[in-house]
Amino acid sequence: MVSVDPQQLIQSWIAEYGREDVNAGWFLVGRHALTKPEHGAFHLVTASGEDTTYTFAMLDEMTARIAGGLRDLGVEAGDRVAALLPKGLPLALTALAAWRLGAIYVPLFTAFGSEAVSYRLTDSQARVVVTDQANRHKVPEGNRAVVVVEPSPQQSQDQSFEALLRASSFRTWTARKGSDAMILLYTSGTTGQPKGVVVPIWALAAFEAYMRFGLDLLDLQEGDRFWNMADPGWAYGLYFGLVGPLLLGQETLAYQGPFDPEQTMQLLKQHRITNFAAAPTAFRAMRASDLGPQDTVLRVLSSAGEPLNPEVSTWAEEVFGIPIFDHYGQTELGMVINNHHMSALRQEVLPGSMGVAMPGIKAAVVDDDGQEVPRGCVGHLAIDVKASPLFWLSGYYRAPERTQERFTADRHYYLTGDDANQDIKGNFFFSGRSDDIxxxxxxxxxxxxxxxxxxxxxxxxxxxxxxxxxxxxxxxxxxxxxxxxxxxxxxxxxxxxxxxxxxxxxxxxxxxxxxxxxxxxxxxxxxxxxxxxxxx
Incomplete structure (x- = not known):
């Protein structure tokens, strides 16, 4: 595959995931359960040290039962199923079962308070929300079913997640169009309530492109193990901690304990992680702990979510023997500008640079009138929509006015809301946020x-x-x-x-x-x- 033109790969992924009869769950679990049923898929490590690996065959069976249980609660194709859950098996099963039914998954971050949860549930018109005892009190009463992991006796009106696992299996994969939604994920802004980002099934083409090009998974190596520390309640953790690895048939690690630098180092060694991604905050905390050089099998280190401090990457080279590559993306885009790990796309990493546009994406810097500015000048970071085959955003959920605000008048460019400049070689440098995020x-x-x-x-x-x-x-x-x-x-x-x-x-x-x-x-x-x- 390495010798194949990236543009040819991109077109093949768009064609595959954009068909008229597709199912997101099939791409993530079903096809792998047929070809490599005993291959590890979801590796769960608890704070107490319990270590369990679930194979693709196991995920296939469990999602079929959860899907059957959700169907019994009235969930149909196109309905919204929300999850207010921490990292773990119930969250993964809920998302995968929803996709199996052709439903739309709505992730809710567990640090949200009751008002934030209520707004997202109401706006999305979620038919079912799956949560646990620790977060149940945040879920308001409404015209929706509530499924609770290990429900307390006082909540007799709630459904039991364990009961869903005993439901009659839904063995099929509901056919949907590639343009149909698979995720409704809310982002925040400065001038209104959170916006719902509608992620279509065919966006899997963009997710695969980042996994292959950005994270050097074009040719999976024997023993590759992936760990993305980001919470799946947010875009980077969901798109590239859960969806991306399963899309490639790759085992992904989920750690349920609190972040601790020394524990993180131990997990990297113990589970022989080769591909590690985290926010700069995690790397800064690890750097502050003054840990010396580490003996790991890491070959890929990636950072996303905020600008990476150059000194942190220098520290990584001293400790791990490899630098951290900074990447840029948004809930609305996935990842679009990267210091790519793939050897054919890799180039010198410049301090402070978030890299170059990913194949399939054309990024630009424009002025207030939507005209590209000269190289080296600061302007608004934008995506050239017509020249970017992997640009998948159709608009915000039930918000045409807010959608219009993010595009130039001629819809030539999508405006990210961030400011940047670009050097003569195409490297982008983050300058600030034009919308105060x-x-x-x-x-x-x-x-x-x-x-x-x-x-x-x-x-x-x-x-x-x-x-x-x-x-x-x-x-x-x-x-x-x-x-x-x-x-x-x-x-x-x-x-x-x-x-x-x-x-x-x-x-x-x-x-x-x-x-x-x-x-x-x-x-x-x-x-x-x-x-x-x-x-x-």
Whole structure:
């Protein structure tokens, strides 16, 4: 395969996944269960050290039963099935069973608070949500079935996940069109509620391209083992921690314990991981732990989610003997600009560069009028839609106006919302976020959601949220709060506001710093001037 033209491969993947009679679950499990049933597929390691590998044959059998149980709950092709679950087998089975039925999977991050969960469930019109006891209280009552892993006796109205595993098997794979949706994943922005990204089945062509070109899996090597640390409640973890490896028939590792640098090193060695991907936050934490050179079998290290500090990659070469390659993507795109690991595409990695456009994608830097700027000039990072056969985004879910905002008037370019510049050799360099998205520990945090949640507290009159530099997380959330007249600033109120957001929105999105101010800087039209807040 290495000698094959990447463009030919891309066209073959588009043709395969874009047919009129396809099923996402078949591509991830069904076909592999026929050709290599005993091959490891999903490798689960718990915090207590329990170690279980599930083969493709096992996933085939279990997803057939879960699909049968979901069908008994009324799920049909095109319905939405949500999961509010941590990394683990129930999450993987829920997604795979939904796809087997031809349904659409809606991932929910477990750090979300009740309001964030409620909005996504309501907007997606999910027919079923699968969760566990720890997160059940976040799921509001509604016209949907709730399936709970090990449900408590007090929740007699809930369905049991274990009961679904005993349901009559749904042995078929519901045929869908390649243009039909397989995932509805919500992202955050600065000017409104979270947006639903509709991921069609044929986007698997773009996912395979990144796995093959970006992560050097064009020719799988004997003993290759993949571990993507990102949470599958977000795009990178779902697209390339769960979907991507299974798409290639590759074993993927899921670790259920909390992140710890020393434990991570131990897992890399113990499970002989060859291909490791994580956010820069994880690499920075490992660097801060002062671990010396490590004896691993790693051959590929990748970073995504936020800009990678050059000194972190230098550290990796000292510790692992190989550099970390930075990659760029979005929920709406998958990965599109990479320092590619594939030997035929590999080139010198420049400090601070996120790489070049992936085959099948044409990226550009444009000005406010949608015209490409000269090389070396900063502008808006964009994707040339017509020149990018792997561009799969059709629009946001039930939001045509918000979809229109992300394209130039002639729909020639999709605007990522990020600013960048490109050198003469095609390398892209990240400059900033034109829409004020905060990138913290690999998570994209929309200031609007945080501000909206702060405003629900009785003490808050006004607020504005920005991202500030953080040595570990890349950025952290900082809030400027104007209090109502009857309240006074205090350390107790600061703690209360932090916990207010942490519990109701997300553990990853609460403000780690709060400044109480008398007024917020604004334009004559009343818009908050965030640049002035950043200069304080």
């Amino acid at each position: 905060i990138l913290s520990a690999g998570y994209r945090i929309g200031p609007f959601e945080v501000e909206n949640m702060l405003m629900t507290h009785k003490a808050v009159a006004e607020c504005a949220v920005i991202g500030v530099p953080d040595a570990l997380r890349g950025e952290s959330v900082k809030a400027f709060v104007v209090l109502r007249d009857s309240y006074q600033p205090s350390s107790e109120l600061e703690k209360e506001l932090k916990e207010w957001v942490r519990q109701r929105l997300a553990k990853t999105a609460y403000p780690r710093e709060i400044d109480f101010v008398a007024v917020l800087p604004k334009t004559p039209s009343g818009k908050v001037q965030r640049f002035r807040l950043r200069s304080r």
